[in-house]
Amino acid sequence: MISLKSRMPNYGLQHYQWLTHTWNSFQTEFECCGVIYFTDWLEMTEMEWPPDSCCSNQYPGCARHAHYHDLSDLHQEGCGPKIYGFIRGTKQLQALRFLGVSIGVAQILAMALTLTLLWALYYGRQAPEPDPPPPPDASAQHAVTHTAPAAPGCSHTKKSCSGTHVAMAPSGTHVAMAPSGLQIEMERLA
Numbered sequence: 001m002i003s004l005k006s007r008m009p010n011y012g013l014q015h016y017q018w019l020t021h022t023w024n025s026f027q028t029e030f031e032c033c034g035v036i037y038f039t040d041w042l043e044m045t046e047m048e049w050p051p052d053s054c055c056s057n058q059y060p061g062c063a064r065h066a067h068y069h070d071l072s073d074l075h076q077e078g079c080g081p082k083i084y085g086f087i088r089g090t091k092q093l094q095a096l097r098f099l100g101v102s103i104g105v106a107q108i109l110a111m112a113l114t115l116t117l118l119w120a121l122y123y124g125r126q127a128p129e130p131d132p133p134p135p136p137d138a139s140a141q142h143a144v145t146h147t148a149p150a151a152p153g154c155s156h157t158k159k160s161c162s163g164t165h166v167a168m169a170p171s172g173t174h175v176a177m178a179p180s181g182l183q184i185e186m187e188r189l190a
Helices: 002-010 014-029 040-044 062-068 079-088 091-124
Strands: 141-147 164-170 173-177 184-188
Touching: 002 014, 002 040, 002 079, 014 079
Parallel strands: none
Antiparallel strands: 141 164, 173 184
16 A cells, blocks of 8 residues: 555646556545545645545536535545455455466366376387397207007007107197197198
């Protein structure tokens, strides 16, 4: 409120027409006069009476008439508390401010989540490095062991009739045992 009072001496000056218009608008709109009381105009300026915008019933020279005859024609309340209340806002404006801030925060959170998901998708879709294939080596052999039921007439004590078959196959070769357990089929995989 002190800064409002410090601007009062500039009222009516040529370079401060915007300030004069603002004071007149506030005093007319809010039905107030001065910052705290209408005497602020007499204390802070060289004016002999307040501006005409302080009058309840405005006409040219009304403030001078009210100053000398009837002070009740001037607005008795100061503009400081009313301007502060206007800037602070009503409950509806406070609710709208809260809603606006809430929506803004929600939008910022949504943008952060979107960026996080995009980052995860970008780095999550990159294929892992495949294992390098083994070097082709024709001499590499893999032993395949399969136990088959013993043939009829053989006993497990004879070494030639054992149910275990061992086959050596080159690398990349598929070895399969026939259902009878006696034939071995080999297929070369390309």
